[in-house]
Amino acid sequence: MRNMPQINGTKDVVAYVTGSFQDRQFTPGDLIAKSWERSLLKHGLDPKTPQPVDILTHYEIQEQLQLHEDYLNIARNGLTGLSKRIADAGFSVLLTDESGLTLDARLPKMSKDIWQNAGLLVGSTWGEAQAGTNGIGTCLEEKESIIIHHHEHFFANHHQLSCSVTPIFDPLGNLKGCLNASCLNAPGSKESQFLTLQMIIMYGRMIENSYFRQTYRSQITMNIKETNNFSDLAQEQLLAVNERGIIIGANRSAFAEYENLLDRGQQLLGMQIQDIVGLTVDQLLTKSNGGASTVRHQSPKLLDEIEIAIRVPANKLVTNMNDEVVLKPKEPTPSAPKHRHPTLEKLAGEDEGVLRNVQQIRHVLNKDIPILITGETGTGKEAFARAIHDASDKKNGPFIALNCAAIPESLIESELFGYKSGSFTGANRKGMKGKLEQANGGTIFLDEIGDMPAQLQTRLLRALAEREIMPLGATEPTPLDIQVISATHQDLMQHIKDKMFREDFYYRLNGMSLKLPALRNRDDKDFIINCILDSELGGSEGVVFAPQARQILHDYHWPGNIRQLANVLRYALAVSKEKHITIDDLPIEVRAAKELYKEEEIIPETETEKQMSLSDFVHDEEGRRLVDALRQYRWNITQVSEELNICRSTVYRKMKKYNIVQPNDIY
Numbered sequence: 145m146r147n148m149p150q151i152n153g154t155k156d157v158v159a160y161v162t163g164s165f166q167d168r169q170f171t172p173g174d175l176i177a178k179s180w181e182r183s184l185l186k187h188g189l190d191p192k193t194p195q196p197v198d199i200l201t202h203y204e205i206q207e208q209l210q211l212h213e214d215y216l217n218i219a220r221n222g223l224t225g226l227s228k229r230i231a232d233a234g235f236s237v238l239l240t241d242e243s244g245l246t247l248d249a250r251l252p253k254m255s256k257d258i259w260q261n262a263g264l265l266v267g268s269t270w271g272e273a274q275a276g277t278n279g280i281g282t283c284l285e286e287k288e289s290i291i292i293h294h295h296e297h298f299f300a301n302h303h304q305l306s307c308s309v310t311p312i313f314d315p316l317g318n319l320k321g322c323l324n325a326s327c328l329n330a331p332g333s334k335e336s337q338f339l340t341l342q343m344i345i346m347y348g349r350m351i352e353n354s355y356f357r358q359t360y361r362s363q364i365t366m367n368i369k370e371t372n373n374f375s376d377l378a379q380e381q382l383l384a385v386n387e388r389g390i391i392i393g394a395n396r397s398a399f400a401e402y403e404n405l406l407d408r409g410q411q412l413l414g415m416q417i418q419d420i421v422g423l424t425v426d427q428l429l430t431k432s433n434g435g436a437s438t439v440r441h442q443s444p445k446l447l448d449e450i451e452i453a454i455r456v457p458a459n460k461l462v463t464n465m466n467d468e469v470v471l472k473p474k475e476p477t478p479s480a481p482k483h484r485h486p487t488l489e490k491l492a493g494e495d496e497g498v499l500r501n502v503q504q505i506r507h508v509l510n511k512d513i514p515i516l517i518t519g520e521t522g523t524g525k526e527a528f529a530r531a532i533h534d535a536s537d538k539k540n541g542p543f544i545a546l547n548c549a550a551i552p553e554s555l556i557e558s559e560l561f562g563y564k565s566g567s568f569t570g571a572n573r574k575g576m577k578g579k580l581e582q583a584n585g586g587t588i589f590l591d592e593i594g595d596m597p598a599q600l601q602t603r604l605l606r607a608l609a610e611r612e613i614m615p616l617g618a619t620e621p622t623p624l625d626i627q628v629i630s631a632t633h634q635d636l637m638q639h640i641k642d643k644m645f646r647e648d649f650y651y652r653l654n655g656m657s658l659k660l661p662a663l664r665n666r667d668d669k670d671f672i673i674n675c676i677l678d679s680e681l682g683g684s685e686g687v688v689f690a691p692q693a694r695q696i697l698h699d700y701h702w703p704g705n706i707r708q709l710a711n712v713l714r715y716a717l718a719v720s721k722e723k724h725i726t727i728d729d730l731p732i733e734v735r736a737a738k739e740l741y742k743e744e745e746i747i748p749e750t751e752t753e754k755q756m757s758l759s760d761f762v763h764d765e766e767g768r769r770l771v772d773a774l775r776q777y778r779w780n781i782t783q784v785s786e787e788l789n790i791c792r793s794t795v796y797r798k799m800k801k802y803n804i805v806q807p808n809d810i811y
């Protein structure tokens with residue numbers, strides 16, 4: 145990228161990309177040219193240095209598969225059906241999430257290796273930001289069905305692929321991912337793939353429809369079609385309504401068909417079903433005899449007569465005095481018990497140091513003293529912040545969290561302080577309440593406070609000292625009554641020495657501190673395991689650990705701390721038989737590390753030892769480069785992101801990927 149010529153506009157982009165390869169002499173369509181432009185200028189990729197496909201680790205894949213379990217279960221039959229039809233013709237079928245991560249891959253048996261070498265496997269990431277123009281990434285970006293054929297791909301190492309892809313939306317219209325069929329070295333032109341694309345679109349719609357049915361299985365749903373039309377399953381229009389007849393979900397065909405009929409500013413979700421089909425739910429039920437038959441009706445809104453099949457779960461129906469089937473009147477339901485976060489003492493577990501610290505915090509509660517929580521990633525800083533809020537007099541007020549590392553520096557100010565209407569171009573017309581104001585009467589939790597930009601430290605310091613804020617464009621200050629809790633995994637004293645953190649700001653935040661130990665240094669792991677099972681994983685009752693499995697959980701070095709332990713337990717429970725957790729149910733990384741430690745028998749304690757071991761653990765070239773940069777810039781993420789030319793959230797993601805945790809000399 146450093147030697148790239150001056151590029152001004154799409155024409156230059158096309159000339160540069162096509163000029164990168166001798167065999168790429170053609171003029172791309174607008175969609176491809178736009179995508180090349182994004183790949184080159186927005187994502188900083190260069191066609192002259194092809195990138196291998198990004199592949200997640202086994203552990204990360206398991207995490208993602210769990211996260212998308214429902215989506216995968218819903219799509220599974222569709223994938224199997226589609227793959228059966230096109231695998232013999234040399235196609236592989238992939239399902240991805242909305243970032244382009246492959247969650248399921250069905251590859252033709254004959255040449256599995258070739259496909260996997262081309263990057264078509266579970267865990268590969270095909271977002272445009274990583275892989276440049278390609279079927280999956282570009283479909284997700286454009287949110288429409290497309291074919292990306294041979295040389296249209298940005299990188300030469302993908303030129304042998306021809307991909308037909310359709311996006312998949314959930315019943316609220318949110319992008320969930322995409323369905324992709326790829327073939328290698330297709331002999332014909334792009335047009336030869338049109339039929340494949342049609343098939344992919346059809347299966348994509350069928351997956352969406354089954355997503356819809358699954359989501360609204362306990363609601364009133366209806367299937368609508370024009371009476372005289374050939375019934376195309378993939379095109380069926382599906383709507384879900386609540387007992388009051390308000391539309392709460394729709395599939396893509398229904399959105400396309402009915403949103404056209406609405407006045408400007410109206411949205412299908414939230415409309416009365418009567419305004420679309422001309423009948424209320426009760427009228428539909430009476431006419432269809434409780435859903436036993438379809439109803440034909442000419443709605444004043446629609447041109448053609450429609451046929452409506454209504455489906456109501458049996459427990460929602462009753463027969464009235466006229467012998468008509470109608471909806472059961474809604475009984476007032478007792479309000480669901482609120483999700484309870486663990487208390488301070490529960491979180492402290494049996495760790496004496498933390499318990500003592502918690503008692504001190506209880507003494508200063510409600511005395512308007514800011515609290516600073518420190519600890520490595522995943523040690524429970526946010527969990528403690530919530531518990532402090534719940535234990536305080538402000539518990540009925542809001543708990544508002546702001547992660548200073550997760551949002552671009554340029555937005556932190558407006559996120560914190562908000563702005564009044566018309567303050568600057570691009571601002572929301574109605575203005576925006578900042579997080580500080582949103583937290584009024586409650587608690588603001590400033591996570592990753594070490595990443596707060598210097599000029600904002602000054603502004604926030606003033607706001608906290610004066611107990612009022614002045615949103616951008618406001619003429620009157622707003623008084624503040626908030627508990628401030630901040631957290632960091634960084635060494636703020638070092639930041640102060642390096643002039644990256646204001647000393648007065650540090651003392652303003654640190655009225656009292658809570659130091660959370662790394663999990664590997666805690667002796668109450670069994671207590672924590674039970675606490676996680678009870679608060680997040682459906683209860684500890686009936687969960688049994690084989691002695692060796694428990695020993696591994698005790699001995700592992702837990703770079704991701706309690707968060708990682710929670711993920712490991714979630715995984716183990718999912719794969720175990722009847723909640724009996726054995727060694728085989730633990731992720732391979734955890735078991736493998738045990739072997740490693742057996743040889744070394746010591747866990748490094750000093751900073752130098754920790755740093756040495758860090759490099760030893762990171763075998764990947766990219767990971768090593770990251771470790772070097774982190775050390776060089778003393779773990780200042782902003783400087784590391786500038787050095788490596790990647791954004792800060794990517795630095796964090798990659799630290800997570802390579803299990804890199806900042807050595808912490810606090811403990």
Ligand SMILES: Nc1ncnc2c1ncn2[C@@H]1O[C@H](COP(=O)(O)OP(=O)(O)OP(=O)(O)O)[C@@H](O)[C@H]1O
Binds near residue numbers: 519527675
């Ligand atoms: N003492 C504890 N007992 C049980 N579960 C805990 C405990 N502390 C934290 N957890 C759980 O561990 C996970 C990670 O906790 P949390 O997000 O609070 O960590 P964190 O230190 O804020 O992480 P980060 O620095 O990465 O933001 C959460 O699922 C939380 O519920």
